Structure formats: C-alpha cells, structure tokens
Amino acid sequence: MSATPEQAAEVLRRGELILLPTETVYGLGADAGDPKAVASVFAAKGRPQFNPLIAHVASLEAARVIGQFNEAAEALAKAFWPGPLTLVLPVADRSHVCDLARAGLDSVAVRVPAHPLAQQVLAALGGPVVAPSANRSGRPSPTTFADAAEETGAAVGAAVDGGPCDVGLESTVVSVLDDRVALLRPGAVTRRQIEAVVGPLHESGEGHRSPGRLTLHYAPDAPVRVEATEARPGEVFLGFGPGVGDPRWSLSPSGDPQEAAANLFRLLRAADREKPAGIAVSPVPSEGLGEAINDRLRRAAGYVG
Numbered sequence: 123m124s125a126t127p128e129q130a131a132e133v134l135r136r137g138e139l140i141l142l143p144t145e146t147v148y149g150l151g152a153d154a155g156d157p158k159a160v161a162s163v164f165a166a167k168g169r170p171q172f173n174p175l176i177a178h179v180a181s182l183e184a185a186r187v188i189g190q191f192n193e194a195a196e197a198l199a200k201a202f203w204p205g206p207l208t209l210v211l212p213v214a215d216r217s218h219v220c221d222l223a224r225a226g227l228d229s230v231a232v233r234v235p236a237h238p239l240a241q242q243v244l245a246a247l248g249g250p251v252v253a254p255s256a257n258r259s260g261r262p263s264p265t266t267f268a269d270a271a272e273e274t275g276a277a278v279g280a281a282v283d284g285g286p287c288d289v290g291l292e293s294t295v296v297s298v299l300d301d302r303v304a305l306l307r308p309g310a311v312t313r314r315q316i317e318a319v320v321g322p323l324h325e326s327g328e329g330h331r332s333p334g335r336l337t338l339h340y341a342p343d344a345p346v347r348v349e350a351t352e353a354r355p356g357e358v359f360l361g362f363g364p365g366v367g368d369p370r371w372s373l374s375p376s377g378d379p380q381e382a383a384a385n386l387f388r389l390l391r392a393a394d395r396e397k398p399a400g401i402a403v404s405p406v407p408s409e410g411l412g413e414a415i416n417d418r419l420r421r422a423a424g425y426v427g
C-alpha cells in the first residue's frame with residue numbers, strides 16, 4: 123500500500139529508507155544528514171561508496187544552504203528548477219549532506235525535483251533527501267512503482283506510489299565548480315537547453331568528474347545490442363519510429379524522443395522478463411533527448427566504461 127508523504131517523512135526521521143517517485147525515475151530515499159541511513163542506501167543498492175548521491179531539496183533557497191552558487195549556477199537553477207537538472211557545486215554547509223553521501227568530496231550534487239509527491243515529502247521532512255535511483259546498482263532504473271518495489275522494496279520502511287514517472291530518464295548532471303560549466307551526465311534537460319542559458323558546455327575532466335560514470339550501468343540481465351535493424355533469433359527487438367518492429371515493443375511508434383525516454387527503462391525491464399537471448403534496440407537519433415537515451419543504451423550494452 124502507498125504511504126502518504128507525511129508517513130514517508132516520519133520514516134526518514136527514524137533513519138529508515140523510502141521509495142519515492144520523482145519526475146525522472148523512482149528514488150531510494152534517506153535523510154541526507156544521517157550517515158547511518160545513507161550507509162543503508164549504499165548497502166541496499168550494492169552501490170560502491172566512491173559514487174556520491176544527489177541531495178534533493180524543496181527549493182533554491184534550501185539548495186543555497188548546502189551548495190555555493192555562482193552566477194551560472196543561479197541562472198541554471200532559475201531556468202530549470204524544479205525539474206530534472208542536478209548541479210554539482212562546491213559544498214557549503216557539510217552537515218546537511220553527510221560526508222558519506224558526498225563520497226568525501228568537497229562538492230555536493232543538488233536538485234529540486236518537480237514531482238508533487240517528492241515536493242511534499244521534502245516539505246514534511248524539512249531537510250535534504252538523498253535519492254539515487256531505486257534499482258540495485260548497475261541495473262536499469264525503475265520508472266514504475268511495481269519496478270521500484272521489486273528492486274529495493276524490501277529495504278524500505280515506506281513506499282510512496284506516484285504511478286509511472288513522466289520523464290523516465292535520470293536528471294542531467296552539470297558541474298559548476300569554477301568558471302566552467304561541464305556536462306557530467308546527459309539527461310532529461312538537453313545540452314541545447316543548458317547552452318541556451320550558460321553558453322557552450324565544457325566536457326567533463328580536470329576537476330569536473332562524475333565518479334559514478336565509470337562502471338557498467340543500466341543493464342538488464344540479457345545482453346543489449348544497439349543500432350540494430352532487426353532481431354536475431356531469440357532476441358526481443360525494441361523499435362523506434364513508424365513501422366519499425368512490433369508496436370507493443372516500440373520505444374515510440376511515432377518516433378517521439380520524449381515518449382522513447384519515458385518507455386526506455388520500462389521496456390528494457392519488460393523485455394528482460396521474457397528471458398530472451400538478447401535485447402536488440404533500433405537506432406535512436408542522437409539530437410535532443412536522444413543524447414541521453416543513447417548514453418543509457420550504450421552503457422546498458424557495456425560499450426562505455
């Protein structure tokens with residue numbers, strides 16, 4: 123049964139974990155200032171402790187308590203919050219987001235989610251919540267309540283049902299640690315949208331790194347093959363665009379990247395349940411949201427890192 127936001131906040135206060143819907147994917151939430159609770163997030167996910175977590179807060183004002191905002195960071199926050207953009211900033215107050223949550227770094231990742239239920243949990247708790255995707259480490263992110271419950275439901279004291287996630291892809295992560303803004307992870311806010319606010323983005327590297335991006339990620343059990351034109355024997359084929367593959371297994375029958383993003387993890391997980399020889403995915407154009415979709419697919423296929 124679904125917990126209310128108030129019940130979820132109470133569970134967080136006790137140092138336990140929650141399942142939390144956001145507009146991107148379901149999160150496994152803990153009080154960001156509670157090192158024991160944060161340790162159980164890493165344990166429940168099997169996540170390596172060098173991979174820092176994103177702190178979710180209710181407002182830009184609350185974010186300013188934990189991170190240092192320069193002009194570019196302010197402009198990005200004003201343009202995209204609440205919404206699926208994460209800012210990596212020099213840490214301000216260290217106590218609100220514990221060392222373990224930051225993986226001991228001098229920076230902190232912060233986001234204001236738009237989902238009303240996430241907002242209500244944050245308001246009820248009155249402090250930051252770390253909420254990495256609710257999957258066990260390395261697996262596809264859950265975008266439905268049932269998928270989240272299947273992944274890490276056993277580890278939580280409360281689970282909030284928000285139905286399917288609208289965006290279906292994780293937040294875009296950018297670092298604003300000096301004069302440069304670097305893209306650490308493509309996501310729901312596109313490169314072009316960010317560049318319209320702060321100008322050309324730098325590539326990550328030289329102090330702008332995302333420790334969690336080094337490993338195989340988002341991967342179902344079945345091997346994933348990308349840029350496929352048809353299924354090989356025993357494969358499930360995920361199409362994209364009109365007339366490509368079985369419409370029931372299409373990321374988007376009309377070729378709409380937003381629809382494909384919303385369906386991506388759900389279909390990867392559903393295909394995996396068929397225990398196929400493999401999952402073949404047709405090409406998805408890389409403009410706009412396609413950059414993030416292709417990033418996830420390449421990692422699911424093990425072509426990166």
Ligand code: AMP
Pocket residue numbers: 173174175176210224227229230231253254255292295306307331332333334335
């Ligand atoms: P997840 O919680 O799985 O959505 O992943 C959060 C992403 O943000 C990972 O790729 C992390 O490596 C990245 N991240 C979080 N905090 C930092 C930080 N302080 N510096 C760089 N990257 C970060």
Ligand code: MG
Pocket residue numbers: 254255263292
């Ligand atoms: Mg994740």
